[in-house]
Amino acid sequence: MSEQTSAEQTGSEQTGPGAPKGIFSKDLLDACISCGFCLPACPTYALTGQEQSSPRGRITLMRLLETGDLAPDDATLAEEASLCLGCRACETVCPAGVQYGHLLEEWRDEQWSGLKRPWIVRPLLLVANRKWVLRILGLVRRSARKRSGATGQPTLMLGCFERGLFPSVSRGIAALDPDLAVDPDQGCCGALHAHNGELEQGRDLARKLGERLPGTIVTTSGGCAAHLADVIGRERVVEASEWLLKKSTGIGTETDTNTDTNTDTNTDAAPAQRPLCVGLQDSCHLRNGLGVWKEPRELLGRTATYVELPSAGSCCGAAGTYALVRKKESRAILAKKIAEIEAADLDLVIAVNPGCLRQLQTGLRKSKSRTKAVHIVDYLRGPKV
Amino acid sequence: MTEIPPAAIADLQALLGERVLTEPGALAAYGRDATPLFRHAPDVVVQPLTTEEVAGVMRIATRHRVPVTTRGAGTNLCAATVPLSGGIVLSTTRMTALTEVSRDEMLAVCQPGVTAGALNRAAAAVGLVYVPDPGSKEASTVGGNVATCAGGLRGLKYGVTRQYVLGLEAVLPDGEVIRTGGRLVKDVAGYDLTRLLVGSEGTLAVITEITMALVPNPAAARYGVAYFESMTDASEAVRDIVASGPAPATLEFMDAVCVAAVEDFAHLGLRLDAGALLLFGDDGEPDAVDRSVARMAEVCGKRATHIELAESVAAAEDLLAARRCNLPALARSGSMTILEDVTVPRPKLAEMVAFVAATAEKHGVRIGTFGHAGDGNLHPTAVVDGDDPAATAAAMAAFDEIFRHAVDLGGTITGEHGVGAAKLPYLEHRLGPEQMALLRRIKGAFDPLGLLNPGKLGS
Numbered sequence: 001m002s003e004q005t006s007a008e009q010t011g012s013e014q015t016g017p018g019a020p021k022g023i024f025s026k027d028l029l030d031a032c033i034s035c036g037f038c039l040p041a042c043p044t045y046a047l048t049g050q051e052q053s054s055p056r057g058r059i060t061l062m063r064l065l066e067t068g069d070l071a072p073d074d075a076t077l078a079e080e081a082s083l084c085l086g087c088r089a090c091e092t093v094c095p096a097g098v099q100y101g102h103l104l105e106e107w108r109d110e111q112w113s114g115l116k117r118p119w120i121v122r123p124l125l126l127v128a129n130r131k132w133v134l135r136i137l138g139l140v141r142r143s144a145r146k147r148s149g150a151t152g153q154p155t156l157m158l159g160c161f162e163r164g165l166f167p168s169v170s171r172g173i174a175a176l177d178p179d180l181a182v183d184p185d186q187g188c189c190g191a192l193h194a195h196n197g198e199l200e201q202g203r204d205l206a207r208k209l210g211e212r213l214p215g216t217i218v219t220t221s222g223g224c225a226a227h228l229a230d231v232i233g234r235e236r237v238v239e240a241s242e243w244l245l246k247k248s249t250g251i252g253t254e255t256d257t258n259t260d261t262n263t264d265t266n267t268d269a270a271p272a273q274r275p276l277c278v279g280l281q282d283s284c285h286l287r288n289g290l291g292v293w294k295e296p297r298e299l300l301g302r303t304a305t306y307v308e309l310p311s312a313g314s315c316c317g318a319a320g321t322y323a324l325v326r327k328k329e330s331r332a333i334l335a336k337k338i339a340e341i342e343a344a345d346l347d348l349v350i351a352v353n354p355g356c357l358r359q360l361q362t363g364l365r366k367s368k369s370r371t372k373a374v375h376i377v378d379y380l381r382g383p384k385v
Numbered sequence: 386m387t388e389i390p391p392a393a394i395a396d397l398q399a400l401l402g403e404r405v406l407t408e409p410g411a412l413a414a415y416g417r418d419a420t421p422l423f424r425h426a427p428d429v430v431v432q433p434l435t436t437e438e439v440a441g442v443m444r445i446a447t448r449h450r451v452p453v454t455t456r457g458a459g460t461n462l463c464a465a466t467v468p469l470s471g472g473i474v475l476s477t478t479r480m481t482a483l484t485e486v487s488r489d490e491m492l493a494v495c496q497p498g499v500t501a502g503a504l505n506r507a508a509a510a511v512g513l514v515y516v517p518d519p520g521s522k523e524a525s526t527v528g529g530n531v532a533t534c535a536g537g538l539r540g541l542k543y544g545v546t547r548q549y550v551l552g553l554e555a556v557l558p559d560g561e562v563i564r565t566g567g568r569l570v571k572d573v574a575g576y577d578l579t580r581l582l583v584g585s586e587g588t589l590a591v592i593t594e595i596t597m598a599l600v601p602n603p604a605a606a607r608y609g610v611a612y613f614e615s616m617t618d619a620s621e622a623v624r625d626i627v628a629s630g631p632a633p634a635t636l637e638f639m640d641a642v643c644v645a646a647v648e649d650f651a652h653l654g655l656r657l658d659a660g661a662l663l664l665f666g667d668d669g670e671p672d673a674v675d676r677s678v679a680r681m682a683e684v685c686g687k688r689a690t691h692i693e694l695a696e697s698v699a700a701a702e703d704l705l706a707a708r709r710c711n712l713p714a715l716a717r718s719g720s721m722t723i724l725e726d727v728t729v730p731r732p733k734l735a736e737m738v739a740f741v742a743a744t745a746e747k748h749g750v751r752i753g754t755f756g757h758a759g760d761g762n763l764h765p766t767a768v769v770d771g772d773d774p775a776a777t778a779a780a781m782a783a784f785d786e787i788f789r790h791a792v793d794l795g796g797t798i799t800g801e802h803g804v805g806a807a808k809l810p811y812l813e814h815r816l817g818p819e820q821m822a823l824l825r826r827i828k829g830a831f832d833p834l835g836l837l838n839p840g841k842l843g844s
Contacts, residue, residue: 030720030771033713035419036460039524040500049432049478049498050406051459052414060414069413076410093523095713 023110024066024103031098032059038090038100043315043333044083052080055090055100062107072110081111082118083329085322086195087284087315101289105199112197118325121196128160128188129201137164138184144170149181154216154238156180157209157228160188162221162354169220169354172377173240177218177247186212189219191227191285195320206231218243220377222283222353223320226290239286240377241296241352278304278379279346281337281360282313283353296352296376303380307344311337318359330359338363346371350379389428389472393449397431397473400441404479406430415456415474416467419521421721421771423464423806427454427474434479436554436562436593443591444560446473446836453558454838455587457497457529460521462724463805465533465586469840475591477528483507486599490568492551493597497528501535504597513599517546519801520709528592534584536801538708541759542634542667543600545801547583554594555582558832568596581827586803587838589831607678608635608666608701609694611685612659616640616742616754618688619661620735623758625684626665627731633677635666636759637708640738643715643753643766650714653703656691663689663758664708666701711755712766719751721771723780724764727787729796731761740790741765748783750776762800789814804842812842 020026038055039045051057058080064070065077081104088101112118127133137143143163144156158170174180189209194202210217210232217232219225220240229237238246278300287293293313300306317323317333341349341364349364349371351357360373397405406412407429416426428451433439446453452472459466468474480496483504487493488511493504502523505515517530518537525535531553536545552566566572566579582589613619619638626636639647644662648655655662663685667677682692695701716722729737738754741763745752756763765787767780788798788811798804798811813821828835828843835844 031717033419033716033722034417034421035713036458036521036524039458039460040502049476050411050414050430051476052411057414060417061410064410064413070410074408074410076408076414080410095710096716097713 020066021068024062024106028099028103028106029059029063029066031096032056033096034060035095037093037095038098041089041093043085043087043089044329047329047332052076053083055094055098058084058107059098059100059103062103065107065110077111078116081107082325085284085315085317085319085333087319088288089284089314092288101285105194105202108195108197109199110197117197118321120324121321124161124321124324125193125196125198128192129205131185131187134158134160134163134187135184138167140164141167142171143167143184144174144182146184147174147182150179152215153179153181154218154243155213156182157189157213157217157219157221157224158182158184158186159219159221159224159354160192165358166354166375166378169375169377172375172381173218173220173244176244176377176381180218183213189224189228190231191224192320194227202227203231210236220352220354220375222286222290222292223355225292226285229290234290239290239292239295239352241299242292244377244380245295245299276305277307277344277346278348278350279307279309279341279344280312280350280352281309281316281356281373283351283356284315284319286352287313296350299376299380300350304348307346309337309340309344309349311340316356316359318353318355320355323355323359334359334363338367338369341371342367342369348379349373350376352376389451390449393445393451394429396445396449397429397442400445401431401433401438404432404434406432415459415476418456418459418461418464418466420462420464420467420805420807421723422777423467423469425467425469425471427468428471430474430476432476432479436556439475439556439591439593440560440562442473442475443556443558447559447834450834450836452836452839453591455528455532455591457526457532458500458521458524459529460519460525461529461533461803461805462726463533463799463803463807465803465805465838465841466529467806468838469806472836477526480528480593484594486511486513488513491599491601492568493599495527495595495597497526497531497592497595499527501525501527501530508599509602512602514602515597516543516549516600520712527595527597531583531592531595532585532587533803534801536757536760536762538637538705538757539634540757540762540801541636542632547580549598550579550583550595551598552596553579553582553592555590555592557590558834558836562593563590566596584803586805586842588828588842588844589837591837603668603670603674605671605674606634606666606668606701607674607695608664608704609678609682609692610704611663611665611682611689612656612691613661613663613689615660616738617735619663620738620758622663622685622688623734624731625687626681627759629684630680631677632759633665633667633681635664636681637664637756638662638758639708639711639755640742640753642751643711643755646714646718646753647707647710650717651707651710653707655707659690662707664704666704708755711753711764715753715766715768719768719770721769721777723767723769723784724802725766725784725787726762726764726799726802727791727796728760728762728800729791729794731759733794733796734758734761734763737763737791737794737796741787744783744786744790748779750780750783752780752783757800760800761796785811806840809841809844
């Protein structure tokens with residue numbers, strides 16, 4: 001009996017019809033030791049309880065795609081490439097340092113190439129790809145106007161869809177920090193492309209944005225921040241809450257900076273119009289990709305009673321194009337989130353990314369909640385003139 | 386190899402509807418667990434929710450003579466959940482009802498798919514602790530902990546999963562449901578089938594409900610770290626600590642290879658000039674803990690080159706993190722990691738450690754050794770290039786010698802990970818032919834058709 005279960009007879013990992021297909025970077029794929037520590041962090045594994053819907057299971061699928069053991073048109077490959085939120089929560093618990101986000105980008109670059117891309121994503125990529133469209137969008141929706149900033153100060157990234165969906169955000173941060181330069185002649189950062197099967201184009205757009213906007217770039221979108229930092233370097237990218245905390249521009253008490261700002265209640269220092277009770281929805285890529293999560297909490301804690309939502313750090317189901325591509329799952333994830341917000345009886349729930357903001361607004365409106373979802377910049381700026 | 390009859394799949398679908406997976410990709414994902422080198426896809430995966438559904442699955446399996454491999458989170462390190470003969474993988478991940486946590490009776494009742502982490506949090510909410518503390522506790526399931534008799538960092542003082550299982554509900558291959566043990570602290574009616582099922586790795590029955598004893602959360606815990614010139618010195622310090630008084634909660638060590646890997650990974654400020662690191666700690670009433678930790682520091686002082694006591698919770702967390710991240714820290718230096726689990730009588734610890742190092746050198750394999758020194762439980766871990774078959778073969782040859790030597794020293798081939806498919810070839814060396822034959826007869830009494838997890842224990 002002693003030989004029947006030896007590795008040789010059960011089949012080693014190298015068995016596959018052909019040579020590696022070069023879809024994935026070998027070192028990225030090799031890093032996973034299949035320990036399964038990622039399982040409890042994965043929102044889609046929580047939905048299905050199925051191995052192939054977990055980060056480890058998906059890496060097994062990627063390996064089989066790479067070796068040719070699974071056909072490229074395998075139904076599970078297609079399903080899982082789209083079911084994954086790409087939230088990267090798995091990366092924060094991975095002891096082996098697997099860069100799952102990058103693996104997913106490489107996977108979708110193959111899985112969603114050309115006509116295999118979900119049809120609903122295609123026009124979005126086309127629009128975001130065209131600088132003049134974004135420029136007109138910004139003009140029509142009155143996003144922040146062109147101005148030169150103070151010397152040595154960063155430039156504001158206007159984003160693509162944020163210009164049209166939430167133009168008050170760029171106006172807001174321009175008002176909060178008068179030193180920021182604004183250049184409307186800028187394109188999309190390419191995060192959308194990189195996450196939707198156009199990896200090289202996504203990187204190219206980020207590089208172009210980095211060339212167009214010199215020095216440090218401030219962005220009001222967590223998702224863009226992570227992608228941009230990935231391509232042009234972390235040192236050149238600052239997310240809005242990071243920046244505003246650093247500048248402390250008119251946030252919290254008038255005297256600001258080192259005072260005891262750890263207020264549990266709404267003190268007289270906070271403007272009267274500001275609501276008492278606010279929660280936060282993290283941006284997955286900001287939190288999991290860039291490790292920025294304390295900063296928005298610090299800003300909110302200075303100006304209101306901050307309530308930590310139990311799942312603030314996990315995905316709201318917006319996940320870029322996910323809310324369009326996977327409506328059913330996106331709604332299921334959102335429903336839990338909205339129930340949590342309702343249970344906390346918040347005045348406001350704050351978002352640090354336009355996709356999350358749109359998702360939360362939709363969910364709260366549908367459930368006729370009294371809670372409003374607001375971008376952190378709009379919140380910090382206060383009621384608009 | 387079994388070819389599953391289409392009628393069996395149809396029956397499963399009639400019973401469970403969409404909770405039956407048959408797509409090749411999905412099946413491939415269930416073809417492995419956390420163990421390298423073992424892979425075999427099942428023919429179908431089912432996700433029952435209730436005991437009745439598990440019984441239904443087993444009746445179908447028996448009727449069509451299809452093997453069934455039960456799987457929790459698949460975090461085990463002995464290929465216990467790889468379905469070597471194909472057939473059905475019965476996944477418990479959706480059996481997540483935590484029925485009861487009782488402070489009065491100090492126990493919990495749950496379905497097998499509840500994660501160890503979830504049970505621990507529920508227990509902590511009423512001031513109790515779920516004792517089994519495997520490295521995979523956030524991901525692994527209580528059912529899997531029971532089926533493999535998981536251990537962990539608290540084993541020396543608190544023992545392993547076995548000591549805490551009060552009762553089980555389980556489904557036999559023909560679909561009959563049995564309930565062993567229960568809520569009683571004392572109960573000697575009949576053979577101890579509860580303990581027989583613990584560690585049986587899904588070869589005797591499918592566990593569907595667990596009644597687990599919990600213990601009060603200790604009031605205090607303190608940790609310290611001692612550095613030694615060699616693993617031999619550290620092993621001797623461990624022997625002296627064990628001999629000097631009540632067993633402490635934690636006595637973990639790691640060799641220089643592990644210390645370097647951990648420091649490179651986690652930057653905790655560990656001393657890289659030492660030959661061995663010993664993490665010691667205890668929990669309980671504050672003054673008793675202080676005395677215990679002081680005693681261990683004193684004993685270590687005879688041989689250690691340097692001793693540090695963690696003065697804060699954060700410092701203690703860092704030390705525990707250093708120990709917990711051993712495997713992944715090592716794993717970063719190669720594309721495949723083979724983690725082993727031999728245990729020897731504690732006086733033989735130094736000898737075994739030296740043998741592991743010599744064997745690694747002899748075969749040209751990079752092996753880091755860490756483990757639960759207080760239990761005599763070592764985790765020699767080989768880091769190899771998975772693309773190089775010769776390197777893998779050399780590692781397997783080294784482990785072959787290590788297993789045999791451990792048994793020759795009066796030790797065992799697995800302290801806490803289980804036998805699974807990975808260690809089955811060495812089981813006879815540990816148990817002898819008479820016990821192996823008895824194991825097979827026990828297996829036959831539960832599972833006469835040999836349907837449950839074939840190719841594992843009792844095969």
